[in-house]
Amino acid sequence: MPNTNLFGRCPYVTSQKVLTGKWSLYILYLLSEHPNVRFNELQRLMPEDMTHTTLSRQLKTLEAEGLIIRTEYSQIPPKVEYCLSPIGEKFQPVIDALGVWGAEYISYIRKKEA
DSSP states (O other): OOSSOOTTTOHHHHHHHHTOSTTHHHHHHHHHHSSSEEHHHHHHHSOTTOOHHHHHHHHHHHHHTTSEEEEEEOSSSOEEEEEEOHHHHTTHHHHHHHHHHHHHHHHHHHHHHO
8 A cells, every 4th residue: 555645545554543532532432331421420420530522522523523413402401412323332252352451461560560
């Protein structure tokens, strides 16, 4: 493959570009565990250093990439829920595999430090 724009042609480059953002993987994990979650609830599940603006920006990016669905309900007060899209749900085996690998790596780190 020539070294040009590989987005949409190379699955690894495409995946990397779609999953940009410090919190994208963790947000996808949380949405896989908590479908139809509201913004404030999702923010409470995030680490304390996650700002409202950062979460909002990351959700907009994941929605634009088609990985999540944002559902807005016409009511007062406004209600918005987030869930994985069908293509986002197909990412579930990757989330599971990353969880297994992450746990193994944590074990590796602890053994190395001991």
